[in-house]
Structures are given as C-alpha cells and as structure tokens.
Amino acid sequence: MNDDLRELYQEVILDHSRRPRNRGELGPEAVHVHGDNPSCGDELDLWVRFANDGRLEEITFTGHGCAISQASASMMTVRLRGRSADEATSVATAVHTMLTAPAATPLPDDLGDLRLLEGVRQFPQRVKCAALGWRALEEALHLHRTRRPTTEG
Numbered sequence: 001m002n003d004d005l006r007e008l009y010q011e012v013i014l015d016h017s018r019r020p021r022n023r024g025e026l027g028p029e030a031v032h033v034h035g036d037n038p039s040c041g042d043e044l045d046l047w048v049r050f051a052n053d054g055r056l057e058e059i060t061f062t063g064h065g066c067a068i069s070q071a072s073a074s075m076m077t078v079r080l081r082g083r084s085a086d087e088a089t090s091v092a093t094a095v096h097t098m099l100t101a102p103a104a105t106p107l108p109d110d111l112g113d114l115r116l117l118e119g120v121r122q123f124p125q126r127v128k129c130a131a132l133g134w135r136a137l138e139e140a141l142h143l144h145r146t147r148r149p150t151t152e153g
C-alpha cells in the first residue's frame with residue numbers, strides 16, 4: 001500500500017467511524033441480527049428490511065467497538081442499501097476474499113470503495129473486526145431466505 005492510499009484508508013475509516021451512516025434501528029418487519037467479536041470487544045446489531053422483490057430496502061446498524069468494526073459496517077450499509085440479495089451475497093464473498101486471501105491475490109471487481117478495507121489485511125488481529133458486520137449480514141440473508149412467508153400486509 002503506498003502512502004497516498006494509506007492516508008485515504010485512514011481518512012475513510014475515521015470518517016465512517018466518527019459519523020456512521022445508516023445508524024439506527026428498524027421495526028419488527030426487519031430481520032435483526034446481533035454479532036460480537038469478543039477478541040476485541042466489538043458489538044453490533046444489524047437490521048435489514050427486505051422489499052417484496054428481495055432487495056435490501058433498508059439496512060441499518062447500531063453498535064460500539066473499535067473504529068474498524070464500526071467503519072466497515074457503515075461502509076457496508078452504504079454499499080448495499082437498495083441492492084438485491086444476490087448482489088449483497090456476492091459483495092460479502094468479495095469482502096471475505098479481500099480480508100483473508102494472500103496479499104498477491106487479485107481482488108474481485110465489485111468492491112468499489114470497500115477496497116479501502118484491504119489495508120486491514122496487514123493487521124491480522126483486525127480482520128475479525130472488519131468482518132463483524134459482514135458476518136451479521138450473511139446471517140441476515142440466511143434468515144431472510146429461510147424465514148416462513150408471512151400472510152400479513
């Protein structure tokens with residue numbers, strides 16, 4: 001990582017951790033998942049409201065912990081709001097690859113700004129922090145897929 005990119009990385013992480021986007025709770029119609037990362041003390045609650053066509057109509061979170069855990073979750077909500085469940089799944093897989101693959105591995109194309117989280121890979125003890133929101137997202141997608149259809153509405 002060159003110096004410019006490192007600076008940008010720090011700037012974006014700090015900005016999202018100080019002013020998290022899409023912060024808050026959603027109502028009972030949303031899927032809610034709690035996640036934690038005991039090795040660092042990060043806590044996160046994620047809400048996703050799925051539209052009838054399966055898009056992630058709203059995605060919000062609350063939580064506390066280190067800057068990387070909160071910034072990664074904030075960036076995730078910005079990236080995935082309004083996207084299809086399939087796209088969310090594929091972005092989550094791409095992020096997982098970015099955080100865990102060896103340094104020389106080419107990164108998936110669809111990461112966009114999330115590529116800035118690549119720097120986390122240099123700090124193995126921080127990978128779980130960056131992955132916390134994404135693990136919660138994968139669980140929310142799973143709950144949505146397996147949840148019984150409701151008759152209300």
Ligand code: ZN
Binds near residue numbers: 042067068
């Ligand atoms: Zn952390």
